[in-house]
Amino acid sequence: MNCKSVQTYLSAYLDGELCGQESLQVRDHLMRCGECQSEEHQLRTLKQMLRGLPTYSPNAEFENRLVASVMGKATGRPALRLHLNFRWQVATGMVAAGILIALAVTKLTERSVPGANALPVATRDSTFEFSRDQLFMAGNDPLSGNRFVVPTSYGKD
Amino acid sequence: MLFAISKDNTGPRVDQSALFEGLMRKSHRQAYSLAYRLTGNAVEAEDLVQESFVRAFRFFAKYDPSMPFSSWLYRIMTNAHIDSVRRKGKLRTMSLEQGGTDGNTTWEVPDLESSPDRQMLHESLDEPVQKALSSMTPEFRMAVLLADVEGMAYEEIAEVMRTSVGTVRSRIHRGRKQIRKHLMKNAPQTYRSYTDEL
């Protein structure tokens, strides 16, 4: 191993994340190379420093506030579903009503109805919900806020 | 009638809610500490913790208990944090006023055996380190924090971040070097007094 490859391995070496063979090679090199030794020492110090950083604790009342807020949103969730279902129902109802009215009006006047525009809007809304659920079922990172985009940032660097 | 419709689609059931609440009460402090390191201030840390638990609860039915709950939560937190950074459009450098102690948060020095001097050094390094962390990309920041603050193994981190062990290794190594560079440039004296002590 040359200095460059040893140095890229140093963090993993310090973390005990190299396999036996690699670890021995690095150690072997460190015994012979002052420059890499000093780099190893610096990274070791830095690691210790990060490990020793104080932990932050939330306010005493945060726990209950958090629970109330998360569970509150959660119990609000069926309501959201309800709302969506209700909207879906309304949309379906509106479509049905629209068709009926359209039919009736066309029969009566033989002219088109402006209210018929409601159809594509309502349908698009539910399609969104469906495609999101499908992304979720397919395991396409449902936890990301980018609901319609499969993240490509991972594993690229 | 509307209730009947919603019944098919309800989220976690009542026992699941109780289970989740228990997990949340147990893990929220640790989650907060990580969130604080990720965001650099108490307000955003609280928001991030809350957003993560809201998402976690929403997908709790998908949680596979063979993975530690904290790992699963951190995976969600990683995404929520990256989302939030991206949403802001740029990497915000934390303002001086917001870094470090801000009255909203209490200190807890984990290593009780460390000397008072060492403790002081840690505290004086806290702000520069936090700034260094804030200057990194969220992926590097998360990898370093999971390794060095949470003490996780690379394989666990890879699972949390849904990437390869090789990527984790590279993020941690480069991340640490970025922190060192930042400290040498912005807090050279404090940094040196720390390294000389060892």
Ligand SMILES: [Zn+2]
């Ligand atoms: Zn060398």
